[in-house]
Amino acid sequence: MTSALVLDAALVLLVLDLAIWITAARSAYGAVVGFVAYGLVMALIWVRLAAVDVALTEAALGSGLTGLLLLGAAARLAPYESAETASGPGRALRLLIGLLCAAVVAGLAAVVLLLPDPAPTLAPKVAENLPPTGVLNPVTGVLLAHRAIDTLLETVVLVPALIGVWSLALDPGWSGRPGSLTPLRTGGPLTLLAQVLPPFGILVAIHLVWVGADDPGGKFQGATVLAAMWVLVLVAGLRRPPCVTSRPLRLVLVFGPLLFIAIGVAGIWLADAFLAYPEGYAKPLILAIEAALTISVAAVLGLLIAGQPTGEPQSGHRSGARP
Amino acid sequence: MGLGLWGLICHPGALRKILAFNVLGSGVFLLFGAIARRGGGALSAAGTGADSDPVPQALAITGLVVAFAATAIAVALLKRLAEAAGRSTLEGPEPPAH
Numbered sequence: 001m002t003s004a005l006v007l008d009a010a011l012v013l014l015v016l017d018l019a020i021w022i023t024a025a026r027s028a029y030g031a032v033v034g035f036v037a038y039g040l041v042m043a044l045i046w047v048r049l050a051a052v053d054v055a056l057t058e059a060a061l062g063s064g065l066t067g068l069l070l071l072g073a074a075a076r077l078a079p080y081e082s083a084e085t086a087s088g089p090g091r092a093l094r095l096l097i098g099l100l101c102a103a104v105v106a107g108l109a110a111v112v113l114l115l116p117d118p119a120p121t122l123a124p125k126v127a128e129n130l131p132p133t134g135v136l137n138p139v140t141g142v143l144l145a146h147r148a149i150d151t152l153l154e155t156v157v158l159v160p161a162l163i164g165v166w167s168l169a170l171d172p173g174w175s176g177r178p179g180s181l182t183p184l185r186t187g188g189p190l191t192l193l194a195q196v197l198p199p200f201g202i203l204v205a206i207h208l209v210w211v212g213a214d215d216p217g218g219k220f221q222g223a224t225v226l227a228a229m230w231v232l233v234l235v236a237g238l239r240r241p242p243c244v245t246s247r248p249l250r251l252v253l254v255f256g257p258l259l260f261i262a263i264g265v266a267g268i269w270l271a272d273a274f275l276a277y278p279e280g281y282a283k284p285l286i287l288a289i290e291a292a293l294t295i296s297v298a299a300v301l302g303l304l305i306a307g308q309p310t311g312e313p314q315s316g317h318r319s320g321a322r323p
Numbered sequence: 324m325g326l327g328l329w330g331l332i333c334h335p336g337a338l339r340k341i342l343a344f345n346v347l348g349s350g351v352f353l354l355f356g357a358i359a360r361r362g363g364g365a366l367s368a369a370g371t372g373a374d375s376d377p378v379p380q381a382l383a384i385t386g387l388v389v390a391f392a393a394t395a396i397a398v399a400l401l402k403r404l405a406e407a408a409g410r411s412t413l414e415g416p417e418p419p420a421h
Contacts, residue, residue, distance in 0.1 A: 161392035304395040
């Protein structure tokens with residue numbers, strides 16, 4: 001018991017340390033590097049909290065992809081950084097804000113520590129209703145069966161986010177390819193990595209999605225690994241990002257959410273409620289949704305990192321209708 | 324969480340604000356996780372092998388994905404602001420309309 005306590009205490013200290021580093025680092029680049037490390041330690045803390053699915057998602061999305069996004073932004077914004085430190089609240093004001101923040105945290109900590117014991121929980125309800133869904137991982141059961149509407153909204157929200165990023169393009173760049181990942185040099189170890197790693201990455205992603213039914217895993221983690229492989233290939237210059245006006249790309253993006261919605265609507269006839277699964281078909285339907293969503297979500301995540309379209313319009317990809 | 328909140332309010336550079344917002348967000352999710360763990364004992368008694376209430380876990384996963392999407396848009400907006408107005412803070416003159 002004590003070794004677990006020591007490990008927990010070490011993790012908490014490490015996380016607090018990293019958070020202080022992120023807040024106080026002199027350059028944005030240093031802060032982002034600290035953020036990636038922070039995300040990884042967070043993933044370990046999630047494992048200690050017995051939430052392995054969340055740990056996988058945090059490590060992949062929260063630390064990995066978000067870190068990649070922020071590193072790119074820090075590099076792009078480096079010329080403007082010296083002007084930043086000039087403006088900003090003065091010393092006394094910062095101290096006051098710090099005290100107020102500490103008060104907020106103390107209040108929240110008090111609330112958590114004073115929660116009733118035994119804690120109110122939905123865990124027994126989930127345990128009862130899990131067997132009809134056919135999956136053994138309760139988190140997957142909650143995500144895709146009990147609270148499927150939340151997951152549907154979550155995947156659907158990714159598409160407007162992508163539209164938002166694309167809409168920031170300048171007018172002449174609209175029908176071009178996303179420009180934030182232009183490779184700086186080709187050849188060398190990066191190209192080798194981008195040639196060797198993706199097949200393994202794809203295998204790992206498929207395994208994560210398949211195994212997510214019964215063990216920790218699932219489509220967001222698998223989709224993030226797929227997106228990471230795609231971004232690696234793009235950054236190494238082995239492939240160019242697709243044109244944003246291409247029809248096949250847009251089909252891939254919306255196919256997953258549309259399938260989810262279609263199954264949901266079909267549930268109205270077959271099982272009396274939106275997103276209810278008919279008896280006995282729950283597991284195959286859940287697997288179908290997961291597979292389709294993995295591909296769509298991977299495409300959206302990769303494109304969110306690739307940024308808005310820039311550069312010359314490609315004559316072969318002009319579609320007649322205005323987007 | 325407190326450090327994230329402080330950084331969000333105090334840092335003049337918008338990228339540091341986005342970073343601080345992410346730190347704040349992950350702190351909130353951790354709070355969820357702690358509450359989930361407290362409610363989890365019942366599941367392990369029921370024998371399904373998990374040790375933590377799955378509903379807050381599902382909420383935390385959903386939150387992580389949405390936070391990533393929000394960060395992506397925020398970063399894209401920040402890059403456009405830097406291109407259009409030549410600065411990366413939120414105060415200052417308005418950029419010219421495009």
